[in-house]
Amino acid sequence: MKKLSARRRHPLAALVVLLFALAVTGGLYAAFAPADKAQADTTAQSLAIKEGKQLYTTGCASCHGTGGQGTTDGPQLVGVGAAAVDFQVGTGRMPMQQPGAQAPKKPVVYTQAEIDQLAAYIASLGPGPAVPAKEAYNPEGADIANGGELFRTNCAQCHNFTGKGGALTEGKYAPKLEGVSPKHIYEAMLTGPQAMPVFPDTTMPEQEKRDIIAYLDAVNSDDSPNPGGLDLGGFGPVSEGLFAWTFGLGAMIAVAIWVAARTAKARKS
Amino acid sequence: MSQTGSNKDVSQESLPSEQATAHDGAVTTADNPFADPGLPPHQHRVQDIDERAAKRSERTIALLFVVSMLATIGFIASYVIFPIDKIVYVFPFGHVSALNFALGLTLGVALFCIGAGAVHWARTLMSDVEVADDRHPIAAEPEVKAKVLADFRQGAAESGFGRRKLIRNTMFGAMAMVPLSGVVLLRDLGPLPEDKLRHTLWGKGKLLVNQNTNEPLRPEDIPVGSLTFAKPDGLADDDHDFQKEIAKAALMIVRIEPEDIKDKRELDWSHEGIVAYSRICTHVGCPVTLYEQSTHHVLCPCHQSTFDLSDGARVIFGPAGHPLPQLRIGVNEDGYLEALGDFAEPVGPSFWERG
């Protein structure tokens, strides 16, 4: 402690204090910030009943009504189809922690078998898009360039050029598309989850959806090339500007300080 | 103290009233505890007194220059070795171009080492004795100024510039007019606006063609909650004027339950809840298409103007000054969606003559 006290006038003391304060603030923020990741609902997993309706009654009916007719807390599910269930539950968006406009992606609560049962139940309520077959969303052999054109016409306005996501009104947002499985991308286009509009097969045929998926697979997957180096998040000029100011100019100033600094003297006086 | 007393040639009037102590004169340098002690004596660096340290510096500098040479050789080698399309994984930068990575690093090292060597040389081996150099006032001495003014007056008098006003004035006139030729030449930069901004390709009977499939749209293709982009029939992507025309004619089509449409005219101009709006923002012209089907709001990604498509595309947030123009649509006898005329008002950003 005494040592610490003696150094409190050190030229670098202010910097150390600042860094410490930043670390504490950041730590506190991390500790108290609303956690995005919901804890997997183990009670749901421990459910013995495997039938869709029972799953529905337990997990979904409180918001969507006992027969899927909808309540003030959740929309009607009659006619949304199996694809919507497979997307919403399969990406962990449903069940939501609390009703709201934005349903964030979370760890998936149900097993794929349970999701299939739920989907079958919802599909039985009214006709709607079915879960697509694997050929429908398989990116292999699709036209990447055409997919890019379609993506820029239909999708980029909300999801950014390469699917990095973007802001919508009143705190809603279009999520980033990295790591989203082709099936879920396909289902999202087909069913229009939450704020997202529907892109039905009538206006965007199956083949075009495959092209879009292939384009995303080419530019936005884990091993898509970034020939120029780290892409800084891919958000465009804002992140580039911040980087140029912090690292670019920071490096310049560090070098300038070295160039202008006095060389060490033979003996300190 | 020298700073405050250094401007004898500036009239004292124009100086701000200064702090008393600086001008009191009561404090002489001898007993002024704050007097300027002058330049501190030069202190030697290690390299100045220790020849071995100087040698070490010399070796470091030479090493830096050698590293630079090696890096340049590395640059040339990379240029030859790596094919341009080779992608390698480099942590943490991801899958990067091997060529770009290698060329950039070698070039960077080659340049940086030259700089580092030169600076290290300057810092450790060149003299670091600080020298003071005198400054001289920028303004000329009064005699110089008097001479210049006299010369100028003489020159002006000899030219007769002040006396022969006719020459002077006509010369000014000629010089003022001659740049007009340049201005006139700019006329052909572009055509006059006329009513170009008022018309689009839309007109009575034009089919709404799906931009994804290039097929005309039918009402049953468009479910509630969907978003579709359309262009006028007859406009092809490879037309010479495609960009110009699509910049005005781009259309977005959504379907809203008719009972959810609050604006009466919007409902009248729709077809069973299918409404067609200009895709071009009325603020500065970005394609405004962040459509939230849950709220019927559409947001512009450029400046966040928000329009309510269920209420005549009224502006509910942001800088746009007026609603998006709606295209009046119907269905022709073959069952295809068609425009019932051009937009009733100019699309896109407003302009002076818009009215």
Place this chain on the structure above:
Amino acid sequence: MSTATDNRRKAPAGERVADWADGRLGIYSLAKANMRKIFPDHWSFMLGEVALYSFIIIILTGVYLTLFFVPSMAEVEYHGAYVPMQGVRMSEAYASTLDINFDVRGGLLIRQIHHWAALIFLASMFVHMMRVFFTGAFRKPREINWLFGFLLFVLGMFTGFTGYSLPDDLLSGTGVRFMEGAILSVPIVGTYMAMFLFGGEFPGHDVIPRFFAAHVLLLPGIMLGLLVAHLILVFYHKHTQFPGPGKTNKNVVGMPLLPVYMAKAGGFFFLVFGVIAVLSALFTINPIWALGPYRADQVSTGAQPDWYMGFSEGLIRAMPAWEFVLPGGYTLNLGVAIPLVVVFPLVLTVIAVYPFIESWVTGDKREHHILDRPRNAPTRTAIGAAWISWYLVMLLGGGNDIFAIHFDMSINAVTWFVRIAFFAVPVLVFIVTKRICLGLQRRDRDKVLHGREAGIIKRLPHGEFVEVHEPLSQEQLYTLTQHEQPKPLETGPEVDENGVRRKVPRTQKLRARLSRGWYGEGTQIPKATPEEFKEIQSGHGHH
């Protein structure tokens, strides 16, 4: 005559070349004045050099890029090396930029160096300008050079914007579209200006070639001229210096140009270039291949200009929708015109004319070569800080969507914050900065009178604990007390000696009032006087 020829024969080759040049250019006289020119050393004096060197780097790499770039808006179908664009229709400008990235070896690196250097160029000009501002280096005789620097910054912004637009990608095309909308908003002549700029309706086929001419020829040409003038004036005025022992308003203390400064400055060029090259090897900038070619009916979220245009973007995003139709059927689009035609130039002009305002208000017409420590000019420092905060608020507004999504906020809330902060933050920052400056002045005063707190606690025989204060050296005492503390201008008495009311012009009154704001009460902590110092020294030493 014969001895002269004898000498020349004996002289080494370098000297003979110099003699030849001297006979035609008079280089010896030039070198006499400049070869051992003194430059003071301080890292902040090198910020301008960063700008200079990035400008040179931009020109070098830019020339290389023109060898491959095709400034044409003619549409072609792409068949180059980049697979996700195969067969896509695009302008030749975009296609040739793709080729630079994927078909020209090293083209990607040069393009990235060009763009990173451009961002750093503008950023270093900005901080250089702020260094000059906060240290008062813009004062007489350097006001004109301040204006040259300011013009370089503004021209740099527009050169950057035109360059950013050249690849004709979806992001930059959106920026050009924005520009069209902004021009259309100009009352009366807006539509004509837009038609003339674009050669017809947007986007037409002319704007890229025209921007190209502006970007590679017109704007850099003017900038090069201004840059040379800027540097000549730096040489002519000699560099300013921070206060310190031996440094006066009549001298300049430092190292000679040859050899030390030449080695340092020359070396620094390579350092700057090296750093930018490494950045460009490791970090992508503006990956136009991912953005796609421009089409007037396509857009992406996160559409922003490069940072230096960000503040105008923020202005336009935060502005409420003010659009009126005047009688006679004319539309006044103030929602676009006010930010771009009024506030945008205002933000820049305020900072450009500051030197003239300050010298008018303070009545100070003397030459200044010793820099102010920012704390000793609290009003100026507070104005500068307020201006920066204003600029930052606008910059934040320009990225409101990105900030909203990354900090989990509503874009509407961020926009409202910007609207309020635009007015509130500069005022707050002004007040806070001024108080900080006064606090620092107080600390300087304490240090001078009582010495530096050593951080060593001593216990006195009677049990009291005191912190040991080390007296300052003569050098430190001088540095902390050398500044002047001007008093505000007075308008003089209201009545003259004959009791007649004197008419004081309104401008004089305004000037006196502003001057009180600059130097009046509450703007300075009286610095320690020698008398106070001596009294304390002769007394109990320290308390």
